[in-house]
Every structure is written in structure tokens, then in C-alpha cells.
Amino acid sequence: MATLNLLKAQRSYFTGNTSEENAQVLADPNPTFKFMYLDIGSVGATARDMLAFGKANWSSYVPNEKDWDEGKIPAPFKVLPVLTVSSPSNGKEVVISESIPVDHFLAKRFNLLGNNEWEEYTIKALYNNIHHLRERSFTRLTCAFWDTKQQGLEYHLKEVIPNFIANHEFHLKANGSNGHYLGDKLSLADIHLVNLMDHFLTLPVAEDIMTPFKKSELIMKVRERVEANPEIAAWRKSEDWKRFNAGSIAYYADSAPPGYKQDVKEE
Numbered sequence: 001m002a003t004l005n006l007l008k009a010q011r012s013y014f015t016g017n018t019s020e021e022n023a024q025v026l027a028d029p030n031p032t033f034k035f036m037y038l039d040i041g042s043v044g045a046t047a048r049d050m051l052a053f054g055k056a057n058w059s060s061y062v063p064n065e066k067d068w069d070e071g072k073i074p075a076p077f078k079v080l081p082v083l084t085v086s087s088p089s090n091g092k093e094v095v096i097s098e099s100i101p102v103d104h105f106l107a108k109r110f111n112l113l114g115n116n117e118w119e120e121y122t123i124k125a126l127y128n129n130i131h132h133l134r135e136r137s138f139t140r141l142t143c144a145f146w147d148t149k150q151q152g153l154e155y156h157l158k159e160v161i162p163n164f165i166a167n168h169e170f171h172l173k174a175n176g177s178n179g180h181y182l183g184d185k186l187s188l189a190d191i192h193l194v195n196l197m198d199h200f201l202t203l204p205v206a207e208d209i210m211t212p213f214k215k216s217e218l219i220m221k222v223r224e225r226v227e228a229n230p231e232i233a234a235w236r237k238s239e240d241w242k243r244f245n246a247g248s249i250a251y252y253a254d255s256a257p258p259g260y261k262q263d264v265k266e267e
């Protein structure tokens, strides 16, 4: 997985459709989805869980590494994930890029943003805080300059993770300690928390990072609830899910402390 962004190809969000036609695509009740991401879980995992949860008509597309590195696959910011939504009604397609809008779009589509606008923004705030930790873990552990990775790991173990767990236990408790962040149904925040833990589980230091999570009954209850959903459970047992998880383990074995072998940086 190279990171030389200059070689990659860029594409615009404008495809010749009108803005109204694009909006029609996103409003189509029976669209098809093509989710393009790398052969790992990581930043694509929450979206894939939601596509499974929503019983969507979707396919997972992993670009050939050579084509990707040679810039044959254009993306709006030359990074993945990219979600293509195709409408059978008007025959047009739309691209949504960047993991946060992709996750928000799928969560809205599959009713994972609560029951009203307050619930929606509360769930998005909880999601964002979870996302922030994963992003920080990239910049401090896996995609950091090599000589700071060990220090980043120690800081995470000592301060960042305990603080995150305490903050999230506070919010889970406020909702009644029922394994959901809001109300008594699954939301984007619940699913993202489980994927944050899954991400940590693929790192060589999984055991150290996961110990405090595993001690938190409130947090582990969220995992139970998410994994109790039959569609998500089936997806997580699939060969594709296992391959993506194994891909993450292999990738982070070389890039995360303590065993990193190369200097992997994001641009």
C-alpha cells in the first residue's frame, strides 16, 4: 500500500448530471451500492457493517494494488473509501467520498440516526468522538513518524484510552446502561464503537490496548448488542469480513509499534 499521492488520479463530484438528478439518485428507494476500499477493515469497517445491516444491494470493490498505485482508479481526494450509489430509476450514479459522509449517509438510509433531529445530532457527536480517537491513533501509532510511535503508544495506553473509556461509560450510563448510546436501539455510534475496538484488535499491541475496554462492562455490552444483530453477525462470519480483518492484521504488523518495519505516513 503505497502513499505517494501525486501518482494517483483525481475525479470530480460533477459527472454531467444536474444537482437535482444527483439528489434523485440518493433518494432512490432501491439503489445499488459499490463500496470501494482497500483489502483491510479499518476505515471501511463501519460502512460495510451498515451495508450488511441494511440488507442493501451492495458489492465490495477492492482495487487492484497496481492499478491503484499507478493512478488508474480516480477518487475525489485520491484516497478511499468511496461509495458509488446507482439509481435504477434514473440510470445515474453518484459518488460519496470521505468516511464520515459515507457513514452518515448509510446511517441515515438505514435508520441508524435515532428518531428525531436531537437524537441524530447526539448520535453524530458520539460517532465523531469515536472517530476522532481512531484518527488520533492513526496519527500517533500506525501512520506516525517511526521515531514517535513508541511514545504515541505509551501516551495512548496511559492517558488517551482510559480517558476515552471514562467519557464513554459516562454517556452509556446516562442512557440507562443498556448497551446502546441512545434509546434502546442500534445506532451509528454503537456500530462505530465496536469497529474502533475491532481496529485496535488488529494491532500488534491489541492486548495492551484492549485490556481496559474488556474490563468495561458498559462498553462490552455495546459489542454484545451490535453482534446480536443477525445481519451484522452473518457479515462478520463471512469470508470477506475475515479477509479484511486478516488484511488489517498484516498491514499493521508492519506499521504499528512495537514491531513496525517501515515508515508509513499518510499525506
Ligand SMILES: N[C@@H](CCC(=O)N[C@@H](CS)C(=O)NCC(=O)O)C(=O)O
Pocket (backbone or CB within 6 Å): 001, 002, 003, 004, 005, 038, 042, 043, 078, 079, 080, 081, 097, 098, 099, 100, 266
Ligand atoms: N479522510 C479520509 C482518509 C482516507 C484515507 O486516508 N484512506 C487511506 C486508507 S485508510 C487510503 O486511501 N490510502 C491509500 C493511499 O493513500 O494510496 C477518510 O476519512 O475517508
